[in-house]
Amino acid sequence: MSEVVLDVQNLRVEFPTRKGVLTAVDDISLQIRRGEILGVVGESGAGKSMTGMSILGLLEPPGRIAAGTIHLSGDRIDNLDDRAMQAVRGRRIGAIFQDPLTSLNPLFRVGDQLVETIRLHTDLDKTAARVRAKELMREVGIPAVEERIDSYPHQFSGGMRQRIVIALALCAEPELIVADEPTTALDVSIQAQITALLKRLCRERGTAVMLVTHDMGVIAETADRVAVMYAGRLAEIGAVDDVVRRPQHPYTNGLMGSIPSLSNDVEELQMIPGSMPRLNAIPQGCAFNPRCAHAGPRCRAEVPKIAREETTGAACWLAQTGTVDQGEAA
Amino acid sequence: MTLRQNAILEVDALERRFDVSAPWLNRLIERKPRKTLRAVDGVDFVIQRGQTLALVGESGCGKSTIAKLVTGLHAPSGGNIRFHGDRDRLQMIFQDPFASLNPRWRVARIIAEPLRTLKPGTPEAQVSARVDELLGIVGLAPADGLKFPHEFSGGQRQRISIARALAGEPEFLVCDEPTSALDVSVQAQVLNLMKRLQKEMGLTYLFISHDLSVVRHMADVIAVMYLGRIVEIQPTADLFANPLHPYTQLLLDTIPDLEAPRRDRSPMGGEVPSPVSPPSGCSFHPRCPLAFDRCRTERPQRRPQIHNRRVACFAAEEGTADVQ
Numbered sequence A: 001m002s003e004v005v006l007d008v009q010n011l012r013v014e015f016p017t018r019k020g021v022l023t024a025v026d027d028i029s030l031q032i033r034r035g036e037i038l039g040v041v042g043e044s045g046a047g048k049s050m051t052g053m054s055i056l057g058l059l060e061p062p063g064r065i066a067a068g069t070i071h072l073s074g075d076r077i078d079n080l081d082d083r084a085m086q087a088v089r090g091r092r093i094g095a096i097f098q099d100p101l102t103s104l105n106p107l108f109r110v111g112d113q114l115v116e117t118i119r120l121h122t123d124l125d126k127t128a129a130r131v132r133a134k135e136l137m138r139e140v141g142i143p144a145v146e147e148r149i150d151s152y153p154h155q156f157s158g159g160m161r162q163r164i165v166i167a168l169a170l171c172a173e174p175e176l177i178v179a180d181e182p183t184t185a186l187d188v189s190i191q192a193q194i195t196a197l198l199k200r201l202c203r204e205r206g207t208a209v210m211l212v213t214h215d216m217g218v219i220a221e222t223a224d225r226v227a228v229m230y231a232g233r234l235a236e237i238g239a240v241d242d243v244v245r246r247p248q249h250p251y252t253n254g255l256m257g258s259i260p261s262l263s264n265d266v267e268e269l270q271m272i273p274g275s276m277p278r279l280n281a282i283p284q285g286c287a288f289n290p291r292c293a294h295a296g297p298r299c300r301a302e303v304p305k306i307a308r309e310e311t312t313g314a315a316c317w318l319a320q321t322g323t324v325d326q327g328e329a330a
Numbered sequence B: 001m002t003l004r005q006n007a008i009l010e011v012d013a014l015e016r017r018f019d020v021s022a023p024w025l026n027r028l029i030e031r032k033p034r035k036t037l038r039a040v041d042g043v044d045f046v047i048q049r050g051q052t053l054a055l056v057g058e059s060g061c062g063k064s065t066i067a068k069l070v071t072g073l074h075a076p077s078g079g080n081i082r083f084h085g086d087r088d089r090l091q092m093i094f095q096d097p098f099a100s101l102n103p104r105w106r107v108a109r110i111i112a113e114p115l116r117t118l119k120p121g122t123p124e125a126q127v128s129a130r131v132d133e134l135l136g137i138v139g140l141a142p143a144d145g146l147k148f149p150h151e152f153s154g155g156q157r158q159r160i161s162i163a164r165a166l167a168g169e170p171e172f173l174v175c176d177e178p179t180s181a182l183d184v185s186v187q188a189q190v191l192n193l194m195k196r197l198q199k200e201m202g203l204t205y206l207f208i209s210h211d212l213s214v215v216r217h218m219a220d221v222i223a224v225m226y227l228g229r230i231v232e233i234q235p236t237a238d239l240f241a242n243p244l245h246p247y248t249q250l251l252l253d254t255i256p257d258l259e260a261p262r263r264d265r266s267p268m269g270g271e272v273p274s275p276v277s278p279p280s281g282c283s284f285h286p287r288c289p290l291a292f293d294r295c296r297t298e299r300p301q302r303r304p305q306i307h308n309r310r311v312a313c314f315a316a317e318e319g320t321a322d323v324q
């Protein structure tokens, strides 16, 4: 069994507001191993980015980690001060966001940005760092590197910019990459190029990747395992084939059925009635119960959970116990 | 003049150019020529009454520009659009349901507006009864009419946009990426609603999306666009079963498939070139694995006479187009 790179245990993220404390991430546990891609899916507001930002140490106040721990290859990182965390972020964790311009400085040539980042994290001198920068640019598939290395970010297309961001994230050979919707803003043909690139890098370098996206197709073809989030909680986690083909949680099942197919004809798409609750109105018990066709008394009373040490499972009473009747708690 | 039986919209040799030159003074100083962008470059299609024609293609290929030309928000630079329906009953649904709803108006007023425009002087009681009815049709409650747009989720807002479009008693709806900003589960609600309304009211849709699975679910006929041109148009089932243009073939081969995932998919190379300086001949030639000499110099013909089964490619014409 290969080593665990990222180990998130019982993570809870809160936003204190005037009207009370909102819980954006509620008791999430997940692990990513060396060379593994974990996909994180869920609808808008489910808490995917907040989970990613917690790992990166980039939660914006007043958001804060209220409970739980995060370990990177055995080292605890959730309690580091800003300075120490900044070092971890550059060296050991790379970040890729939806908008590549947030990671690039518009005033500097991309080559200089790469060289600076490489020098920050290695002992290479300027000349060697520039050689390394070119290597990285080639590795992420930038054509005509010699000509492009001295261009500014705005002189690149969206897809090419995202490649530069990936090159930047790779400078320090990180153990983990957190990629939050890295291809959402890109065209399908470019999206495929970027996901293929991520997959190759992960395989060749053994990097662990957390890939946040709402595109199940991308997950199905890219991730090894997938975590499905709903209203800040983990609804289901498991091997990608299992979750996609044999979803255990009624929400995952509904999500799969609502996606138009590329091969089967259906007159009507499956619908999940209603919408995901807002953070200030999360129902008692299972957060999905008002929309769930199987909901029973236990679902309205007790929160179903996936045990922290489980790598596979669904947070659902029906899936776990075969019944939604009141359990021993009644 | 109706050329085709039952056609509600006929678009012939449609063109739209935009002047994207640097400001006059800069041009003078830097001696730069005028620059023209051909956003829509000779497009032909016909939509039959009660059907859905979809435009698909990557960002910048000209989909929204066509939507704006059809609805009259842009004037054509060339070609023509013939609409054999009631112009007042042509409505549009936009991608961003929030930007297109007046945030200071209550939902009831938003929905009532096209109704009041269409039939001024309708008694208030009748207007409000109709608004309640429309809210019901799109799955909202009469009480929702008293709320403001920000009190709704994305999917609910898009349903409000649909209710507003329906208030104008449309026969023809131009839908520009109506679900692209929505989560898949919400998208399913909106797409199902649109299909149901089409059946019940005999609506015609010009449906724009970059998502091939959505388009497959919604459209009777699909037109695939590349750099301002339609490269292929076919009835939906045929397009998926037998794509003729190398670009369509590569596109279908590129999109991730949930039911039949392929983890070793090899992505299409290259990028969409700039529409300001499109490649010569067939504009797909720099990315086309089948390109030969003729493709670099000659542009494949439009052949508008065959209206819903046509491909603009030399290799396909010779029956040799098969990228696999």
Ligand SMILES: Nc1ncnc2c1ncn2[C@@H]1O[C@H](COP(=O)(O)OP(=O)(O)OP(=O)(O)O)[C@@H](O)[C@H]1O
Residues within 6 Å of the ligand: A015, A022, A024, A042, A043, A044, A045, A046, A047, A048, A049, A050, A051, A062, A063, A214, A279
């Ligand atoms: N500063 C804040 N104050 C209060 N709540 C916030 C704040 N920032 C985010 N949230 C809430 O936290 C929840 C989780 O947000 P998050 O950005 O993680 O969602 P997401 O799953 O990434 O969604 P998307 O797919 O839209 O990116 C949301 O309900 C959001 O409204």
Ligand SMILES: Nc1ncnc2c1ncn2[C@@H]1O[C@H](COP(=O)(O)OP(=O)(O)OP(=O)(O)O)[C@@H](O)[C@H]1O
Residues within 6 Å of the ligand: B018, B019, B020, B037, B038, B039, B057, B058, B059, B060, B061, B062, B063, B064, B065, B066, B210, B275
């Ligand atoms: N008002 C304008 N002035 C100059 N150029 C324009 C204008 N409107 C559109 N364009 C250009 O015309 C081309 C086609 O744009 P259009 O918005 O129709 O594309 P689209 O297919 O809808 O793309 P997307 O999928 O990104 O919405 C693009 O290159 C765009 O930059």
Ligand code: SF4
Residues within 6 Å of the ligand: A249, A250, A251, A286, A287, A288, A289, A290, A292, A293, A294, A295, A296, A299, A304, A315, A316, A317, A318, A319, A324
């Ligand atoms: S716990 Fe109950 S309400 Fe929640 S998903 Fe399972 S069956 Fe449905």
Ligand code: SF4
Residues within 6 Å of the ligand: B245, B246, B247, B282, B283, B284, B285, B286, B288, B289, B290, B291, B292, B295, B300, B312, B313, B314, B315, B316
């Ligand atoms: S005309 Fe030539 S370049 Fe264009 S798609 Fe056909 S084979 Fe390819």
Ligand SMILES: [Mg+2]
Residues within 6 Å of the ligand: A048, A049, A050, A180
């Ligand atoms: Mg997010």
Ligand SMILES: [Mg+2]
Residues within 6 Å of the ligand: B063, B064, B065
């Ligand atoms: Mg558009």
